[in-house]
Amino acid sequence: MSFVSDTVLSFRREIGPTLRSWYYMIFGVIQPLLYLGLFVPLLGTMPIAGEGNALQWFVPGMVVMLVLFTTVSCGWALTEELFSGSFERFLATPASRPALLVGRALKELAPLLIQALILIVVAMPFGLQLHPLPMLVGLLFLLVFGVGVASLSYALAIASKNDGSLFYLVSHSVSLPLMLLGGVLLPMQMAPDWLYIASRFNPLTYLVEAERALFMGELFSTTVLWGALVSGVVAVVGLAVGAATIKRASL
Numbered sequence: 388m389s390f391v392s393d394t395v396l397s398f399r400r401e402i403g404p405t406l407r408s409w410y411y412m413i414f415g416v417i418q419p420l421l422y423l424g425l426f427v428p429l430l431g432t433m434p435i436a437g438e439g440n441a442l443q444w445f446v447p448g449m450v451v452m453l454v455l456f457t458t459v460s461c462g463w464a465l466t467e468e469l470f471s472g473s474f475e476r477f478l479a480t481p482a483s484r485p486a487l488l489v490g491r492a493l494k495e496l497a498p499l500l501i502q503a504l505i506l507i508v509v510a511m512p513f514g515l516q517l518h519p520l521p522m523l524v525g526l527l528f529l530l531v532f533g534v535g536v537a538s539l540s541y542a543l544a545i546a547s548k549n550d551g552s553l554f555y556l557v558s559h560s561v562s563l564p565l566m567l568l569g570g571v572l573l574p575m576q577m578a579p580d581w582l583y584i585a586s587r588f589n590p591l592t593y594l595v596e597a598e599r600a601l602f603m604g605e606l607f608s609t610t611v612l613w614g615a616l617v618s619g620v621v622a623v624v625g626l627a628v629g630a631a632t633i634k635r636a637s638l
Contacts, residue, residue: 390486394483394490396486396490397486397490397491399490402494416505416506419453419506420509422445422572423442423445423506423510426445426572427445440514442514443514443516443599446515447525447595447598447599447602448569448599450503450506450507450526451529451569451595452571453499453506454529454536455536455565455566456566457499457533458496459536459558459561459562461492461495461540461541462537462541463554466544466547484629484634488537488538488625488629488630489534489538491541492533492534492538496530496534496537499529521602522601524606524611528601528615531618531621531622532594532617532618532622535618535620535622535625535626538622538625538629538630541629541632542631542632542633543558545633546632565589568585568586568592569589569592569595570586570595570596571595575592594614594618597610
């Protein structure tokens with residue numbers, strides 16, 4: 388079986404329960420909308436880097452946060468499958484291990500893309516300017532990045548050996564500092580020098596900056612190039628680590 392067909396098979400297996408629980412997708416977008424309504428007004432008097440209004444700067448950060456927290460946590464469902472033994476039965480098939488990861492990750496990312504579009508549509512009447520092509524490129528970056536993070540989350544779930552508490556502790560201990568140091572909520576240019584320097588070692592910082600540049604209409608810039616590079620590297624590393632972890636679990 389080819390990688391593509393294995394990915395489609397894995398995606399179809401995983402997406403069914405998600406479609407039947409569509410209301411979770413609606414609830415998933417409530418938190419970013421609350422940030423949008425309650426936090427953006429506070430940015431009106433703050434010096435924000437780049438041109439455009441506060442929404443043009445804030446919405447990309449919310450979309451990145453949505454993708455980060457969902458993909459970091461998606462391994463939780465795998466811990467339940469590992470406990471029940473259903474995932475081991477799926478591993479008995481000759482399907483490609485990377486394809487299994489990509490299919491499962493796409494199951495998480497498909498609703499996220501819909502939530503991101505809802506967030507963009509809701510923000511448009513309040514001043515968000517639409518730049519279709521750059522924004523689509525930004526969503527593509529997030530798709531690639533999300534596959535990598537989700538694969539790492541699945542690897543952590545397998546390494547946790549059915550210990551859901553360990554998975555929860557590690558995943559949230561990593562995701563929150565990444566989000567805060569990534570400048571999702573506030574510009575890191577306003578931070579003390581030591582905090583700004585620390586943020587430059589955070590890969591999420593470059594993705595957030597690229598998303599903001601794309602939402603402001605930039606398509607060809609060094610900032611966007613760094614975002615593409617980071618999302619690609621995270622995807623490659625995540626798939627490599629995830630596939631190796633699944634392979635060891637299959638032995």
